Amino acid sequence: MTVQRRVSLGLDIGGTNIDVALVDADDGSVSYYGKFSRHTYTVAEALKIEPVRRYVESARRVMLSTSRVLNTFLETKLPSTSLVLAPGPGLPPPRSLAEECIVIEGYVDPRGIVLEDVDVKEIVRALERKAMESIAIVTKFSIRNPILEQRILEAACRVMPRERIAVSHKIPFLDYRRRAATTVLTAKLKLVLHDLMRELGSWLKKLYLIKGDGGAQPLELAVENAALALGSSQASIVIGVQAVLGSVTGVIVDVGGTTIDVVPIASGESQLTTLHFRDADTYIVVPRFESIVAGGDCSIAVVDGRGRVVPRRAGVPAAFGGEQATVTDALNYALELSIGDHVRSRRVIRELARKHGVDPRDLAQGVVEDVVSKVVELVRKTGCCGPIIAAGYLGKHVAPLIAKECGVGCIVPEHYHVLNAIGAAATSFSLEVGIYYDGVDGKAVFTPSGRVIEAKKRFIDKGDILEMAREELIGIARRLDAEDLVGDIEVVHYDSFTVVKERVPQGMVAHCIIRAKPKAMIRVRR
Template sequence: MFIGIDVGGTNTDIAIIKDNEIKTIKIPNEEGFEGAFRRIPAEDIEKSRIAVSTSLPLNLLLSRSEQYPTLSIVVPGPGLNYEKFGKVVRGFVNHRGDVVEDIDEREIEEILKSSEYDNIAISSKFSVRNASIENKIFEIARKYCDERSIALSHYGGGMIFPYRINTAIINAKIIKTVYELTDTIKSLVGDFFYYKGDGGIIPYQIALRNPSELYNSSPAAVAVGAYFLTKERKALVIDIGGTTTDFVLIEDGLPKIVENIEFFGRKTLIRCVDSFSIPFGGDSAVENGKLKPGRIGKPIAFGGENFTLTDALNLEDSEIGDYRKSIEYAESHGIDSRAIDSFVEMIAKSIESMEAERIILTGYLSRYLAKRISRASKVSVIVPDHSESVNAVGVAVSRISLTMYVRYDTESGKAIYNGVVESCPFKLGSLPSDEEMMAYAEQKLIDVIKEQGYDVDEKVNVIYFNSYSVVRGGIKRGKIADIVVQIQPGISKELLW
């Protein structure tokens, strides 16, 4: 069995997939995870793979970043000036992963004592090839700061150092929130997966090291769920939520991905679906015939105090919720349904800008707006089954997806996996074939997932490979290979009906 949960800005959606049947549930966010799991039979929880998508940590960061000041400790070694990225300290790991200069512990202590901060980001230049310096600083820092508020850059992967520093800063600001969220979910269901912004799932333990991977997870889930339910390999997915409306492209059955997302004007290593949003949804208030951006409460039809887009649809026989209350309120306040036209016009303009030839419309209001949007945009619109909870379906059906950065150095006898140095699986000074090195890297990724207690039935792909022989005195002394292996995002094999 497969259970997917997506926490949006307004509602929490649940999808339960059992015996090739899909059941979906939508509840208000006020009920929390406790309310969500109360809706699922206990025996189903015990037998299911559970995955959770939530944008809450990143939303918190974007709305109140200044409340979470970060102490960024940077260990660049000789060369460029990195002072604009944080407190630069002594220490150096070279490109081969050798510690050339150790840290000065007293220097680190003084910075920790004299600085004001809520969280700490620690970034060493070549830590993806040897994270020992970052780990040493972590051990000192945890005496001054909750270790759940400290992020290490090597977990972000990637060799572009400025991007990795910026990613570590983002992680530092949200890591405590993700830990607290994890504790809540674990107390209810035990082990589970988090949903990533590129359309895959990862064990929660791995997400805690690099929580920025959760960014944009909801739009990714919508795209994967829309493909799963329609089998449309190329389309524009439009998800009408309570707070926003999201737009995501599907290309060849997968959401379009963008690399190196910017936060606060600085590029990071974060990769996620290429999406955009407009700040209007079903709970957007209507004032003087116009929609107001954002959300200020529930619609009148659902016990709220504000007339919304949802209520306006009830003026045109949609019968959503307690539709009579919407009509009564509109009549007593002289409100009409013009706001619907302006909303549909915004959608149509966005469709035109993206030159979409097929639309998959999702969200609670999709079936009420489909014909209007199709007429306005002159594009064919599909409303799939379970359209109101496509996001949760996408979370439920996605496969485990993980990326590993690997370096083998047979001259020095070292293997490095995401910054962790281990003994090389090849003999010292040997010259293994490229195929052998790739095979070991692929197996290592599988072993890491199995160490977390999960089986892997998906193919591991080599997405980058480069190798060369180390020659000294005219003799080949060993071989170095840099490899990036990945289980790519997609739909779990068990669910390819």
């Protein structure tokens, strides 16, 4: 009898390379890995190359991490946004979160009761007048009752494609200012994931996206909270190190084509930090990291007679057929490496040196020293005194130099050059699920699904509330064919109170949020 082995396919889409890793979930072996230059292949083309195509077609799931969302956030002009806001009574509305803020009438009270409906026709007219490129929809207590946001969404879809519209009731937390900031960012970034969905259309049902907390969600679900994918690549590298090295403490130095990322970890885990947007907190968490534009594809120049890295991507290094000298070419020359066409690297370095009247070895060494000094500064900024952990296709060559300057050890893990893809393959399902239970009104509302059921008990134990939330989370994972990816479940928030009328308790109201905690589900065999 043949036993079918469980394999997980990880895919990391960076600015320069597409990394693929096939990991056996049963014995932890990495049975295949590959790296494809985005200068040569689109993502769809890379996935059609054998044996990758065969693995993708046979895989149950394809786990994807990407730096596209973060790069778009950092490097491009984001689409303009109309924030349609129904704040109700209370504090002034956060108008500064978007280019235009349309404050409308309409109110759901703290217990989810609609006290004032929205005017759909007026919303349509207001949106047509503003002519923004995306729309964010936020009502104050939408997680208690999403009906007003759903009506506003119907109106917004008359003037804007659905893929450019974000709603806040998919986020299970109550603070509507933080939900508003998160929703505006999602509206601005949704198109990045929709473009990726179009590019990978034939495999869409299998695709899971790694979020900034390190966990995975089906891409079709994750796109509704696209901003949560900020930090996807940094999170997957942490899970990759966790899968390969276990509970290690140190500083990951991930040397990519465009950037070098520095990520401190303790006992295999990163410190998650909350992203701020336009002076407001969001519900977006990303690993704490520092980054510098000094990767292998970056330009180099001669400044005051010394080689220096230019914080700008030049394109293809000369070692891989490009015309300009880059950091990769300087590494080839200074460290006497054989990356790509190292003869061509040496030629462009000599030509650049001749043009400026300097020694080519001094030029190349100057570039390397400049990169190392900049990264050392970032490492010291983290305050972590552990070893340097090499990652990325140039990590093996750069990390030891950084470790020497910092006076610490250096770890070059097996598969260091595809750790992002391994992390994607090894991670767990991640989802936050909320339940608002109102024993007085006799209803329970779940987020992010928006499902409403009858609350049969006026008073209910905390344990029963937590079990309802857990069953909802497991049910969502089961419907998404991801139940086997659910790891530890933790309680993120719980509060409750008793409604009293004329000194007589009427029932209990409770709000609970739980989370499937991200972690490495596979330990890679050394």
